[in-house]
Amino acid sequence: MTNETVLDVKDLKTYFYLDDNQVAKAVDDVDLTVRAGETVALVGESGSGKSITSLSIMQLINKPGKIVNGEISLLGRNLLELTDKQMTKVRGNDVAMIFQEPMTALNPVYTVGNQIMEVLRKHKNMSKKQARQRAIDLLKLVGFPRAEETVNEYPHQLSGGMRQRAMIAIAISCDPKLLIADEPTTALDVTIQAQILDLMSEMKDRLDMGLLLITHDLGVVAEYADRVLVMYGGQIVEQAPKRHLFKDPKHPYTEGLLESLPSVHKEEERLGTIKGTVPPAHKFPKGCRFSSRCPHAMEKCFETNPELMDLDHERAVRCYLYTED
Amino acid sequence: MATVDEKQVVQTDQETIVKVEDLKKYFPIKGGILKRTIGHVKAVDGVTFDIKKGETLGIVGESGSGKSTLGRMILRLLEPTEGKILFQENDITHLKNHKMRPIRKDMQIIFQDPFASLNTKMSVEQLIEEPLLIQTNMTKKERKEKVKELLEKVGLRASDRLKYPHEFSGGQRQRISIARALAINPKFVIADEAVSALDVSIQAQVLNLMSDLQEDFGLTYLFISHDLSVVKHISDRVGVMYLGRLAEIAPKKDIYENPLHPYTQALLSSIPDTDVDRERETVHLEGDLPSPSNPPSGCAFRTRCPMAHERCAVDRPELQHMGEGHYVACHLYDE
Numbered sequence: 220m221t222n223e224t225v226l227d228v229k230d231l232k233t234y235f236y237l238d239d240n241q242v243a244k245a246v247d248d249v250d251l252t253v254r255a256g257e258t259v260a261l262v263g264e265s266g267s268g269k270s271i272t273s274l275s276i277m278q279l280i281n282k283p284g285k286i287v288n289g290e291i292s293l294l295g296r297n298l299l300e301l302t303d304k305q306m307t308k309v310r311g312n313d314v315a316m317i318f319q320e321p322m323t324a325l326n327p328v329y330t331v332g333n334q335i336m337e338v339l340r341k342h343k344n345m346s347k348k349q350a351r352q353r354a355i356d357l358l359k360l361v362g363f364p365r366a367e368e369t370v371n372e373y374p375h376q377l378s379g380g381m382r383q384r385a386m387i388a389i390a391i392s393c394d395p396k397l398l399i400a401d402e403p404t405t406a407l408d409v410t411i412q413a414q415i416l417d418l419m420s421e422m423k424d425r426l427d428m429g430l431l432l433i434t435h436d437l438g439v440v441a442e443y444a445d446r447v448l449v450m451y452g453g454q455i456v457e458q459a460p461k462r463h464l465f466k467d468p469k470h471p472y473t474e475g476l477l478e479s480l481p482s483v484h485k486e487e488e489r490l491g492t493i494k495g496t497v498p499p500a501h502k503f504p505k506g507c508r509f510s511s512r513c514p515h516a517m518e519k520c521f522e523t524n525p526e527l528m529d530l531d532h533e534r535a536v537r538c539y540l541y542t543e544d
Numbered sequence: 545m546a547t548v549d550e551k552q553v554v555q556t557d558q559e560t561i562v563k564v565e566d567l568k569k570y571f572p573i574k575g576g577i578l579k580r581t582i583g584h585v586k587a588v589d590g591v592t593f594d595i596k597k598g599e600t601l602g603i604v605g606e607s608g609s610g611k612s613t614l615g616r617m618i619l620r621l622l623e624p625t626e627g628k629i630l631f632q633e634n635d636i637t638h639l640k641n642h643k644m645r646p647i648r649k650d651m652q653i654i655f656q657d658p659f660a661s662l663n664t665k666m667s668v669e670q671l672i673e674e675p676l677l678i679q680t681n682m683t684k685k686e687r688k689e690k691v692k693e694l695l696e697k698v699g700l701r702a703s704d705r706l707k708y709p710h711e712f713s714g715g716q717r718q719r720i721s722i723a724r725a726l727a728i729n730p731k732f733v734i735a736d737e738a739v740s741a742l743d744v745s746i747q748a749q750v751l752n753l754m755s756d757l758q759e760d761f762g763l764t765y766l767f768i769s770h771d772l773s774v775v776k777h778i779s780d781r782v783g784v785m786y787l788g789r790l791a792e793i794a795p796k797k798d799i800y801e802n803p804l805h806p807y808t809q810a811l812l813s814s815i816p817d818t819d820v821d822r823e824r825e826t827v828h829l830e831g832d833l834p835s836p837s838n839p840p841s842g843c844a845f846r847t848r849c850p851m852a853h854e855r856c857a858v859d860r861p862e863l864q865h866m867g868e869g870h871y872v873a874c875h876l877y878d879e
Binding site for chain 1: 606607713714715716743744745746747748749751752755770772773774776777800810811812814815816817818819820821822828829830832833
């Protein structure tokens with residue numbers, strides 16, 4: 220492991236400008252770093268802004284959305300300053316992405332082999348023959364026993380788990396430094412999920428990539444992440460090494476999430492709940508965005524939104540319960 | 545066959561409400577120019593169990609295991625190919641629609657996707673009122689009162705009744721589905737992946753609500769889900785399905801603490817765990833679920849089973865009783 224910082228995002232703001240002059244602050248002041256060989260999990264419920272964060276990094280935000288502020292530096296280069304053409308070279312090459320639904324992410328009219336070769340020919344200038352051989356090697360690497368045949372097969376001929384393996388093969392084809400996986404196993408059964416997550420971990424170690432894992436599943440986080448960022452209302456509300464987060468959650472939202480999770484190893488009579496629902500991104504409350512659902516909310520929580528404050532060099536939390544005064 | 549009245553006289557705590565015997569559902573595969581049947585998808589292939597009054601039976605399985613088909617057959621939303629369904633000791637397997645209707649009052653279903661299962665053009669009041677219109681003789685005023693009462697029971701406001709489904713979040717819509725299912729005081733409710741589409745914090749709210757309602761209304765649940773943690777939380781007994789058959793069925797504690805079937809063991813060890821300190825031995829399964837149109841001979845699980853031996857390819861294991869209500873279908877436990 221080299222431990223170099225692969226991705227460094229600072230003050231990222233991605234807003235959506237809605238028809239009626241309202242602004243949805245989908246991502247609002249997000250800082251995150253991913254180092255080589257490290258798995259960083261971005262967790263949150265639907266509407267927390269985790270997917271928009273990942274799409275912002277890839278610069279795949281379409282109108283009415285816009286990255287309004289921030290710096291996204293990949294291997295020291297600020298991606299926001301690149302032209303579209305330069306960015307096309309970065310995508311799939313330095314940074315690759317895996318999505319939740321492999322059937323919609325793969326093109327149904329091209330063979331699996333063609334889709335891997337396309338990336339290799341575009342980014343690596345390989346000949347057809349070289350690209351085909353490399354595609355077969357990659358398919359073998361991600362666990363296709365009959366790679367020579369699979370290379371000629373279409374996505375519909377593969378099962379869900381196998382399609383996700385093919386996606387991984389495409390993603391790692393150019394040895395990216397950063398792999399973004401957005402809910403990569405949410406559509407898969409548990410036994411297949413375990414296979415895919417193991418494969419991703421293995422590839423991460425082998426290629427010394429940084430892995431940004433976006434998920435709503437705290438179980439997956441506990442098993443595969445090194446560091447965890449918890450998102451709520453477009454902001455990071457807590458940041459901690461995995462162990463600390465699960466053993467000693469600080470933010471009332473993290474605490475609530477962990478309590479509401481049924482477990483196969485615990486016996487719980489009643490699940491803890493967080494009252495209410497996530498406010499929509501154009502109607503965040505004044506003050507702390509979690510205040511309306513927080514059991515510990517104080518007067519000032521309804522007035523001003525707390526900053527993300529460092530507790531020590533590896534932990535940070537956005538909550539007034541941890542401020543001095 | 546006992547009539548409904550006789551049955552109420554002999555009511556005991558352990559009364560069986562639903563009994564399923566060797567239930568099968570084969571879907572034909574059509575092919576060729578003449579669209580002849582060229583094979584069958586054996587979605588459910590010989591399932592037997594019963595559900596006691598007031599309990600929650602959880603059914604877990606991966607996609608394609610037949611768990612939803614099973615639920616739909618019990619409600620007669622799908623016609624079984626073979627086998628028997630008894631509801632409150634009445635054989636309902638072949639009842640005609642008009643005879644089924646009064647029985648449907650006692651059985652309801654909650655589906656996974658509250659976006660697809662609620663008619664978007666009906667207000668909440670109309671949605672919840674509909675079953676009351678069909679199944680009861682209530683006056684308009686009584687119905688309106690009942691709707692308000694139900695909305696409050698499921699944690700919504702009575703004033704919400706004039707809104708439409710799109711005005712609610714996923715969790716709230718699922719509450720509407722629950723109110724609708726409970727409107728006519730059913731005895732038996734099937735929840736088919738009822739909380740799978742919800743975020744964890746909302747999922748917990750709905751699960752707690754379902755437990756409360758079970759107590760208030762004396763409901764019996766068949767809780768179908770792919771999520772073993774959720775099933776463990778809500779169930780009294782759990783059945784594990786694989787390729788259309790029950791691999792194992794037992795009281796909850798036994799299934800989770802002492803799983804006997806290699807599939808149950810693998811399934812449990814595949815669940816990512818939030819306990820970061822627990823040492824775990826993982827038995828990760830190789831390969832995919834075989835196609836239900838062409839299941840392996842003998843035991844359907846043998847192609848992925850780490851313990852498979854010769855006999856597994858030949859004989860199909862039947863459920864055998866291992867004591868205390870724990871049944872397993874596996875040759876490892878043959879005498």
